[in-house]
Amino acid sequence: MKIFRNFDISASGLTAERLRMNVIAANIANAETTRTPSGGPYRRKEVVFEPMEDGGVKVTGITEDQVTPTRQVYEPGHPDANGEGWVEYPNVVLVNEMVDLLAATRAYEANVAAINATKSMASSALNIGR
Numbered sequence: 001m002k003i004f005r006n007f008d009i010s011a012s013g014l015t016a017e018r019l020r021m022n023v024i025a026a027n028i029a030n031a032e033t034t035r036t037p038s039g040g041p042y043r044r045k046e047v048v049f050e051p052m053e054d055g056g057v058k059v060t061g062i063t064e065d066q067v068t069p070t071r072q073v074y075e076p077g078h079p080d081a082n083g084e085g086w087v088e089y090p091n092v093v094l095v096n097e098m099v100d101l102l103a104a105t106r107a108y109e110a111n112v113a114a115i116n117a118t119k120s121m122a123s124s125a126l127n128i129g130r
Contacts, residue, residue, distance in 0.1 A: 045065070
């Protein structure tokens with residue numbers, strides 16, 4: 001039945017946007033992390049979506065942003081400072097992360113609204129026969 005497919009499509013959007021919000025939260029939490037287990041500062045992460053053939057969306061991966069440069073701050077007393085006193089900070093810009101978080105929240109809300117509308121239509125269709 002097509003009506004259940006609408007639920008599947010919206011559910012895939014909810015799942016994808018929830019993961020996107022989690023990744024954004026990790027970016028914000030690591031905005032000042034200058035040392036990672038792999039070495040160097042934290043790199044901003046982004047979620048990659050891909051449309052599915054029969055509707056909906058799927059997450060194809062989480063990538064590191066290698067395009068945005070890291071911030072260099074002069075802090076000679078910092079334990080991660082180089083020989084010249086410069087510390088390399090993550091390429092996380094909090095304003096951009098908050099904008100992305102707002103967009104992800106709105107997309108999540110839109111999927112919830114689509115589920116509620118589908119539910120309402122199904123309920124109305126069932127009431128026609130009464």
